[in-house]
Amino acid sequence: MLDMKFVRTNIEKIRHCLINRNSSTLILDELVTLDEKRRDILKKVEDIRSLKNTNSKAVARLKAQGDEEALRQNIENGKLLNQQSEELEIQLKQLDEQYMQRLLYIPNIYDEDTPIGKDETFNPEIRRIGVPRKFDFEPKPHWEIGSELNGLDFDRGSKLSGSRFTIMKGDFARLERSLGAFMMDLHSSEHGYTEVMPPHMVLRETITATGQLPKFEEDLYNTKGDDLFLIPTSEVALVGMHRDEILELKDLPAKYCGYSPCYRREAGSYGKDVRGVIRQHQFDKVELVWHTIPERSADDLETLTSHAEKVLKLLELPYRVIRLCSGDLGFGAIRTYDIEVWLPSYNAYKEISSCSNDGDFQARRGNIRFRDKDNKLKYVHTLNGSGLAIGRTLVAIVENYQTSDGKIKVPDVLIPYMKKEYIG
């Protein structure tokens, strides 16, 4: 959520930002109009409230003095004022709701140096690490290897739960579990994160804070009787943990790594990534979240990204880092780096992590503050990044580490977890 005071004085800047994000500017115009109306009514409401307060105080005084006639008059006056304010109070309440509804739909303002572009083809590459392996045989896609080794069961997955659900079995299940443990170990032991196992269902307010609601409700699963939402990422929980809190400067930055399944309806992605387990309704992910101070959030994003990259370096998987252009940025992000891993089946780099600085956007929605060194209350900045998406990491290992005789070599760092050198 943007600061309304900022919106009032930067309308054109926000308009440009919305255009470059491929967002409608209609909502901005509505917001500005509603804000003006709201403040106009607010002024009137406050004036009457002031009169009511004065009147009530007079009642108490007159009662003490025992002036019956004046007392009666004042009580009558109070009733009259109530009648006058009733209509205005209702109007104000409605305007407040309408105004907030607009404000919650405005995306964040991106960094000044953000590359402008309408889609992902405008995302510049920042760096490229490792070289894709040259195969001396025809490499197979992971869905073939997974089926042949009886590790990925697509048919039974859809029998259980419908499309985009897959059962992992045997060493594939173990690899999934090993990767999660390996990533959590790395981030908690080497990178200084606090390990978190969050709830998988959260309240509407929680997920509104991170920005998925109200605008993207159709992308979420929710429960029928309780209005709880299945988390699409543990970011929701790791950010939401500090909702309505005031953090101490000495505790910042607060760094959390969370391990959870992510549940996504993938509305609007029909026909995309239909083969294999690249795009599922449920996948495991290790997520990194920082609550930090505004002055250092830009540097912290670089650090967080390097932590995600470290996983790929240790697994010796080739990858590249790209910067998201204006049109490809997420709703709350001011700056995002995507990490893409090399997938032989795609003959391309495929997203495996997205690291973003959301500035004070989420903190404002979730009311997450800290006291700065001058004792002033300020909103924290929140950062989030996958470290990494486990299913896609599994895919990358299966495809990049396959052997000519149909096996998968286990990356060295995973051998202690897998307790074997080959799958298959």
Added chain:
RNA sequence: GGAGAAGUAGUCUAAUUGGCUAAGGCGUCGGUCUUGAAAACCGAUGGGGUUAAUAGCCCCAUGUGGGUUCGAGUCCCACCUUCUCCGCCA
């Protein structure tokens, strides 16, 4: 699920049968004093509107939402959370 108790500001705690500015302690920040510091004393401490303004003035904020009333921390209703006890359960 049942019974009972509680929820006040950054934090801890008060507030008569509804009434005048939600009192006070602690913490933190600023100031006075000091060579410096501590202590002491003074002031400040959340959100919003108005404004050139961190000046004034005003509104809101006692878990949340309603209700009664000229007026609600206080009375009434519903809900949420926490604690205690009972029941059920991996």
